[in-house]
Amino acid sequence: MTPRLARKALFHALGALLARIPGAALYALASVATVAALTHLVVVLLIPEFAEKDAFSRVSTLGAVNDTALLPAADSGERQFPFLDPAFAGAICRYDLSNGPLRVTLPLGRPGFVSLSFHSRRGVTFFALTDRAATQGKLEAIVVTPAELRVLEAHDDEENPSQDLRILSPTTEGFALARALAELPGLAPDAAAQALSLSCKTEALPE
Amino acid sequence: MLKPLAIGVVGVGLGLWSADALLAHGGPFGVASVGPWRIASQAGAADADPYERAVLSRSGEIPIAIGEGLQLVARLDDAGRKLDGHCVYRVFPHAPAARYWTLGVVNGAGFPIDNPAHRTVFRSSEILRAGDGSFAIVVSPVAAPGNWLPVDGVGTFSLVLRLYDTPLSVAGDEIENSAAPTIERERCL
Numbered sequence: 001m002t003p004r005l006a007r008k009a010l011f012h013a014l015g016a017l018l019a020r021i022p023g024a025a026l027y028a029l030a031s032v033a034t035v036a037a038l039t040h041l042v043v044v045l046l047i048p049e050f051a052e053k054d055a056f057s058r059v060s061t062l063g064a065v066n067d068t069a070l071l072p073a074a075d076s077g078e079r080q081f082p083f084l085d086p087a088f089a090g091a092i093c094r095y096d097l098s099n100g101p102l103r104v105t106l107p108l109g110r111p112g113f114v115s116l117s118f119h120s121r122r123g124v125t126f127f128a129l130t131d132r133a134a135t136q137g138k139l140e141a142i143v144v145t146p147a148e149l150r151v152l153e154a155h156d157d158e159e160n161p162s163q164d165l166r167i168l169s170p171t172t173e174g175f176a177l178a179r180a181l182a183e184l185p186g187l188a189p190d191a192a193a194q195a196l197s198l199s200c201k202t203e204a205l206p207e
Numbered sequence: 208m209l210k211p212l213a214i215g216v217v218g219v220g221l222g223l224w225s226a227d228a229l230l231a232h233g234g235p236f237g238v239a240s241v242g243p244w245r246i247a248s249q250a251g252a253a254d255a256d257p258y259e260r261a262v263l264s265r266s267g268e269i270p271i272a273i274g275e276g277l278q279l280v281a282r283l284d285d286a287g288r289k290l291d292g293h294c295v296y297r298v299f300p301h302a303p304a305a306r307y308w309t310l311g312v313v314n315g316a317g318f319p320i321d322n323p324a325h326r327t328v329f330r331s332s333e334i335l336r337a338g339d340g341s342f343a344i345v346v347s348p349v350a351a352p353g354n355w356l357p358v359d360g361v362g363t364f365s366l367v368l369r370l371y372d373t374p375l376s377v378a379g380d381e382i383e384n385s386a387a388p389t390i391e392r393e394r395c396l
Binding site for chain 1: 210215217218220222223225260261270274275278316317319321327
């Protein structure tokens, strides 16, 4: 039987079956299906809000706010962050913008692929750049909340515009991640040193 | 009195089960495929669908951002068979355009599978190539000459191809089948 014929036969059988079921049972079936669909949707939508082992929670165990910490290497046997590339070293710093904007700096000490990405409390990667976007030998950005961005813009000097790259964080908390490629297995220590040059500092807002 | 209770219990149970079953397989939407390779195109993006976000918040994965590169995952070979740790595979001859790429072996949860050689990944910057620039990486439980990526006595596994600084995007159909490497099963032991 072709799949199409088989499907047709299945539908016919289902139809015949449904016609035989008494109304009350049909009503019960429909109720079960409705409850199941609602539960399914609510669970899927609520998981990110209540997840206790999401990336941010796992990153939080590595260091205090604004501290730079090495991510466990992908092949270290530590099973915290799946799908990390074993060819890379990674370093993170966790931030909290409630005390002011955050200046993130990653000086590039060696050629090769390096990236800097920004992740919200809810797991959204809201910005990323690679070493190709480096200026003056470093990747640098200021992470701000919408309110902090308004204050900074109010103090902008039109004659002498700020050179800073300002990135709007969708959540007050989050983390920055520096990734550095070890082009050869023996270069892993160099890549780790490159990733660890990540620095995160809270800045004061202009009065 | 008993009937509404039964409907509630069965309904909630079915809802929980179906959500868990769907999320265990990485979410149903937002996936593009190139031959045997699949790309979770929206992973970590601000407009990721709810399933993708739920999957990420459970696994703890920090996905590669669109500005950094692309991650392609294959669970099957070119013929559609599950990748089996008892078989010998050849991955060749070209990778899509990228400044760097890496090819690694992971288990079902996305963690590298360690082996005595401590070789869990090959980088584009270290592999041996033929004169015309093409390559072949042999994924096998037994040693092979050239680029040998060991799989050590595991059941099924996945291959992960990561492209860094790639001009490719998944927004359109820009990735052609011919650009992604072939995964050919040579024999099983």
